[in-house]
Every structure is written in structure tokens, then in C-alpha cells.
Amino acid sequence: MPLRLVAKNLFAHRLRALLTIASFAVAIFLLCVLRALVVSLDAGVRNATSNRLVVQSAVSLFVSLPESYLGKLHQVDGVEEVARVQWFGGFYQEPGNFFGQFGVDPDQFLRIFPEIRLVPDSPADALERFHSERRACLVGRKTAEKFGFKVGDTIPIIGTIFQRTDGEPWEFEVVGIYELESMVWDETTLFFPFEYLSETLDAGAATGPKGSGIFYLQLDGSIPPVSVAAATDALFENGPQRVQTTSEAEFNAQFVSMIGNVPFFVTTIGGGVLAAIVLAVLNTMLLSGREQTHTIGVLKALGFSDGTVFGVMLGQAMLLTLVGGGAGIALAIASGPGFQAFLGTMFPGYEITDGILGQAALLSVAVGLAAGLLPAWRARSMQAVEALRRVH
Amino acid sequence: MSNGIQIHGLTKAYERGGQRLVVLDELELEIAPGERAALMGPSGSGKSTLLNLIGGLDRADAGQLVVAGERVDQLDGAELAAWRAETIGFVFQGFNLIPVLTALENVMLPLLLTPLSRKLRREHALRALDLVGLTDRKSHRPSELSGGQEQRVAIARAIVTDPQVILADEPTGDLDRASADAVLALLVKLNEELHKTVLMVTHDPLAAESARRIVHMDKGQLAREEARS
Numbered sequence: 001m002p003l004r005l006v007a008k009n010l011f012a013h014r015l016r017a018l019l020t021i022a023s024f025a026v027a028i029f030l031l032c033v034l035r036a037l038v039v040s041l042d043a044g045v046r047n048a049t050s051n052r053l054v055v056q057s058a059v060s061l062f063v064s065l066p067e068s069y070l071g072k073l074h075q076v077d078g079v080e081e082v083a084r085v086q087w088f089g090g091f092y093q094e095p096g097n098f099f100g101q102f103g104v105d106p107d108q109f110l111r112i113f114p115e116i117r118l119v120p121d122s123p124a125d126a127l128e129r130f131h132s133e134r135r136a137c138l139v140g141r142k143t144a145e146k147f148g149f150k151v152g153d154t155i156p157i158i159g160t161i162f163q164r165t166d167g168e169p170w171e172f173e174v175v176g177i178y179e180l181e182s183m184v185w186d187e188t189t190l191f192f193p194f195e196y197l198s199e200t201l202d203a204g205a206a207t208g209p210k211g212s213g214i215f216y217l218q219l220d221g222s223i224p225p226v227s228v229a230a231a232t233d234a235l236f237e238n239g240p241q242r243v244q245t246t247s248e249a250e251f252n253a254q255f256v257s258m259i260g261n262v263p264f265f266v267t268t269i270g271g272g273v274l275a276a277i278v279l280a281v282l283n284t285m286l287l288s289g290r291e292q293t294h295t296i297g298v299l300k301a302l303g304f305s306d307g308t309v310f311g312v313m314l315g316q317a318m319l320l321t322l323v324g325g326g327a328g329i330a331l332a333i334a335s336g337p338g339f340q341a342f343l344g345t346m347f348p349g350y351e352i353t354d355g356i357l358g359q360a361a362l363l364s365v366a367v368g369l370a371a372g373l374l375p376a377w378r379a380r381s382m383q384a385v386e387a388l389r390r391v392h
Numbered sequence: 393m394s395n396g397i398q399i400h401g402l403t404k405a406y407e408r409g410g411q412r413l414v415v416l417d418e419l420e421l422e423i424a425p426g427e428r429a430a431l432m433g434p435s436g437s438g439k440s441t442l443l444n445l446i447g448g449l450d451r452a453d454a455g456q457l458v459v460a461g462e463r464v465d466q467l468d469g470a471e472l473a474a475w476r477a478e479t480i481g482f483v484f485q486g487f488n489l490i491p492v493l494t495a496l497e498n499v500m501l502p503l504l505l506t507p508l509s510r511k512l513r514r515e516h517a518l519r520a521l522d523l524v525g526l527t528d529r530k531s532h533r534p535s536e537l538s539g540g541q542e543q544r545v546a547i548a549r550a551i552v553t554d555p556q557v558i559l560a561d562e563p564t565g566d567l568d569r570a571s572a573d574a575v576l577a578l579l580v581k582l583n584e585e586l587h588k589t590v591l592m593v594t595h596d597p598l599a600a601e602s603a604r605r606i607v608h609m610d611k612g613q614l615a616r617e618e619a620r621s
Contacts, residue, residue: 004497005490005492005493005501008492008493009492011492012491012492294488294491295490295491295492297488298488298489298490299501300449300473301447301449301476301482301484301488302476302477302482302501302502302505302549303473303474303475303476303477303478303480303502303505304473304477304504304505305469305470305473305474306469306470306473383449383450384449385444385449385450388449388484388488
């Protein structure tokens with residue numbers, strides 16, 4: 001019955017209780033979504049490894065480096081592998097169908113990023129074809145699902161930075177579909193052989209900047225990454241282009257910061273939402289507590305202990321936030337696929353993870369405690385006589 | 393164990409506007425086991441304060457208070473709550489039913505403090521409701537009952553744990569004459585058939601007439617007594 005009493009008292013004002021629960025559910029849902037956005041932005045930073053460095057132009061990320069640097073980078077002590085990576089920047093059929101495309105050195109790139117693996121049931125010759133065929137490409141699982149790409153399909157990509165002189169789109173043949181063990185990239189990207197781009201540019205069949213946008217270095221671990229980075233920067237100090245070598249995490253963080261301090265912005269909004277809802281629930285509980293002064297007096301007169309009365313009041317706040325939080329979490333889970341499709345281009349790593357759900361559940365408990373403690377303590381401290389006298 | 397009430401030198405004062413207001417002034421009183429007594433007196437004479445002290449809802453500043461063999465003035469908060477649940481049945485002027493619970497749930501409420509199973513709690517509560525003649529109203533909420541019916545439900549709640557002492561504070565104050573008579577008849581029945589000690593605070597002379605003994609209080613002290621046949 002105490003649980004029944006908790007529920008009945010909470011729903012004594014049904015509309016008010018339901019509205020508060022609904023607003024808490026919306027708040028938890030929003031917090032889940034905002035948190036998922038922040039997590040998706042930070043995924044690259046969090047999953048970066050310390051044995052990978054990125055070499056970019058010291059002038060700007062948008063300035064390509066000479067391809068000749070490839071050989072020189074191999075000479076740097078501590079470097080085990082080097083891969084060229086060039087941002088392609090095209091779109092599929094129409095500009096709205098955007099996903100990232102990169103020209104890479106297939107062998108080296110996949111060695112540097114073992115997190116990239118083919119989905120189960122991929123053709124046995126997928127990697128061999130990716131390494132050997134000029135127009136071969138690997139497509140991320142999410143992009144393949146979104147556009148229905150499968151192995152053997154030809155994907156026409158209209159170049160924006162790199163445009164073919166014949167006015168036709170670039171064509172890539174899907175030889176495999178990949179997924180990621182950890183979100184070092186994202187599962188929307190398309191990778192194709194760097195040589196296809198390079199040779200087409202050299203042959204004059206396309207226009208665009210020559211060279212490699214960045215180089216990824218994999219270290220052998222014999223020398224601290226900081227020393228390798230310093231040695232790399234020193235190697236090209238006199239040109240022809242100076243470089244800036246950073247850790248993979250720094251590079252990814254810099255990439256995120258290019259779209260503004262979104263994580264801070266989003267977290268601030270989330271904090272505001274949270275503060276507002278804590279106040280709303282607290283207000284509801286204080287009002288409810290005051291209305292239940294009579295009930296508190298009766299319970300105490302009947303012999304219920306101060307602790308039980310405390311529990312009855314706190315239980316109402318907990319019930320409110322747990323029901324609301326549960327509804328918000330359910331909404332976040334249910335809307336996940338829709339949001340992934342809707343936000344997939346800007347936030348390819350968007351996912352309501354177990355961690356986010358756990359945080360939302362903890363938050364629901366914490367708000368329940370925060371909003372329930374004060375009215376519960378007041379109820380506990382109230383003398384039965386005083387409580388009964390206030391009514392009559 | 394005696395279910396009487398022994399009061400020696402009981403004193404209670406409140407601070408009001410910086411002044412000490414003595415409500416009970418070294419009161420001496422004894423209510424015999426199984427007695428049915430009415431406390432009367434003008435407003436402010438200390439009747440309700442005395443009832444609250446006897447029921448363990450408030451604490452005296454000084455004096456001894458023995459109720460059903462227990463030194464109530466020496467119990468701490470938790471002990472007092474447990475003792476109250478076991479020993480005292482309250483009937484209030486305003487009924488004090490919990491509005492969100494049905495009549496049956498209200499009567500079952502005190503039984504939550506006992507080790508009884510839900511089934512037994514329900515059985516006990518139904519028996520108490522039957523005693524006050526309201527079995528057919530068990531599923532009604534207080535707002536769906538008349539004042540007299542609410543008070544009868546409150547009496548059922550007061551007796552459901554089989555307490556030794558029934559304390560009633562103006563039990564007929566909010567009732568019409570017919571309902572008041574029915575409530576008083578119930579209190580008489582509890583006293584005469586179930587041998588409960590009944591102590592009732594009242595301004596109503598007709599209610600007081602239902603008692604065997606009328607205690608008049610004034611200015612926190614015993615003014616006079618009337619014994620009735």
C-alpha cells in the first residue's frame with residue numbers, strides 16, 4: 001500500500017502529474033539526442049590511437065602536400081607506414097546526397113587503420129580488388145544501407161573539387177562494404193584508390209589540386225610520437241611546403257572545432273534543459289507536498305514513522321522522474337533510426353548508445369532525488385499535530 | 393496490561409509572540425481502564441492539547457503520563473510512533489480520511505504497520521467496516537460519502553488494529569444530529585462491547601451525555617467532574 005499511496009497521491013492531480021511527466025520525458029529525450037550529437041562529434045577524438053600521426057600543410061588543411069613527401073616520410077625514424085589521403089568532396093546524383101569520399105593508398109591505409117573491416121559475407125576477393133583495381137571502392141555500411149549500394153554496383157560521383165574534363169561523373173565500383181570496430185572514421189565514408197585520382201589528374205582528364213591533402217603515419221613505437229612529429233616538421237622546415245604534424249586525436253579535434261564549438265554549445269543547451277526541468281519537478285513536488293500536509297498529519301497520527309512519511313514523499317518524486325525518464329529513454333531509442341537517417345550527413349556517428357541510456361537513467365534518479373528531498377524532508381520534520389492543525 | 397490513563401503534574405506551554413502561554417498546568421487526572429469519559433471546557437482550556445499528549449502526537453514539558461501501562465513521556469519519536477500505532481485509535485472532528493484512497497483502503501492503512509498479509513489486512517478492514525455498517529461503501533472515496541459516513545469510516549480505521557484506547561476529538565463537531573447520534577452510538581458500542589477506553593473531547597452537551605464521566609477543564613486544570621450512571 002505505501003507504493004499504492006505514493007502513486008495515488010502523485011496522481012491525485014492527474015493532469016498536473018501527467019504534464020510534469022510528459023515534460024520530463026521530453027527533457028530526457030532531448031538530453032539523449034544532444035548527448036548523442038556530442039558523442040558522435042567526439043567519436044574520432046576518443047577513438048584516436050597514439051601510434052598514428054597526421055601530417056598536413058602548415059598553411060591550411062585545404063592546401064595539399066606534394067606527393068613526393070611520401071618517400072621522405074618513410075625515412076623518418078619511428079615511422080612504420082605512410083598513407084596518402086585526399087578529400088574528394090563530390091556528391092551522389094544531387095548535392096543533398098552527401099557523404100565523404102577519400103582517395104587513399106589502399107594497402108597502407110588499411111594497415112594503418114585495422115579498425116576498418118569488411119562486413120560478414122563480403123566477397124573473398126574484395127580487398128584484393130580494392131588494392132589492384134583503379135575504380136574500386138569500399139563503401140561504409142551506413143551509406144550502403146541508405147542508398148542500397150551492393151557489391152558490383154557502380155556509383156557515379158559528381159566532383160566539385162575534382163571535375164572531369166568530359167563533364168561526366170566519376171565512377172567507382174563497389175568491391176566491398178566495410179564497418180568499423182571503433183569510430184576512427186565513420187561508416188558513411190567511401191574510400192577509393194588514390195592512384196585513380198592522381199592518374200586522372202596527371203592525364204589531364206580532370207581538374208583539381210594535385211598532391212595529397214594529408215598523410216597518415218603509423219609509428220613503430222620505438223620513438224615517442226612527439227619526437228617523430230618534431231622530426232617530421234623539421235624535415236620540411238625549408239619547404240617546398242612546411243608541414244604540421246599532430247596526433248590523430250588533435251587532428252580530429254581540430255576538425256570538429258572547424259564547425260564551431262558545437263559540443264560546448266550543445267552541452268550548454270542540455271544543461272539549460274536540465275536545470276529547467278529540475279526546477280519544474282521541484283515546483284510540482286513542493287506544491288504536491290504542501291497539498292499533502294493533511295495526509296502527512298494523518299499518517300503520522302496513525303503511527304507511521306518519520307522515515308516512512310519521508311519515503312512516501314520522496315517516492316512520488318522518484319516515481320514521477322522514473323516514469324518520465326523511462327518514457328524519454330523509450331522515445332530516444334524509438335527515434336534513433338529516424339534521427340540517424342535525418343542527421344546522418346552531419347553527424348554520421350549519431351547513435352543512442354547504452355552509455356547515453358545509462359546516463360539518462362542515472363539523471364532521472366538524480367533529478368528525482370534532487371526534487372524529492374526537500375519536500376520529503378519537510379514532511380519528515382513536520383509534527384503530526386502541526387500538520388493536522390494547518391488543515392483545520 | 394491496564395488500558396487506563398494516569399496523569400500526574402502534566403504541564404505544556406507554548407511560546408506565542410515571545411510570551412509563554414501555559415496550556416496545561418500541572419494537571420492531575422486518571423481515566424480508569426474501560427472508562428468512557430468526555431472532556432469539556434471552553435476554548436483554550438487545554439482539552440485538545442491533553443488529547444494530543446495522551447495520544448503521543450505532542451510532547452509534554454513536564455509531568456508523568458502513563459497510557460495503557462506505558463510511560464508515554466519517556467518514549468522517543470520512533471518508539472512513540474510504534475506505540476501509537478499499536479495502542480491508540482484516533483477519531484478526529486474533520487474525519488481526516490485520505491482523499492485519494494477508498495473507504496476500504498483508508499481502513500486498511502493502519503494495518504500496514506502490522507505483520508499481517510494483504511489478505512488478512514483486507515479481511516480485518518472489511519470486518520471493521522461491517523462493524524460501522526459501511527461494507528457496501530467500501531469502494532467509495534471520502535468525497536463520495538456523507539459526513540456521517542466519513543466519520544464512521546474514520547471510526548472503523550481507528551479500531552481496525554484493535555487499540556486499547558480510543559481518543560476522539562470533537563467526533564460529532566461536523567455532523568448533523570442524526571449522524572452524530574449514530575457516531576456516538578458506535579463509540580458507546582466500542583466501549584461497552586469491546587471494552588475500549590474511550591476519551592472524547594467535545595463541546596456538544598448531548599455528546600457528553602453519552603459518556604459515563606464528564607471532566608470539565610479550565611485554564612489547563614481540572615475544574616470539576618460529573619459522574620453519570
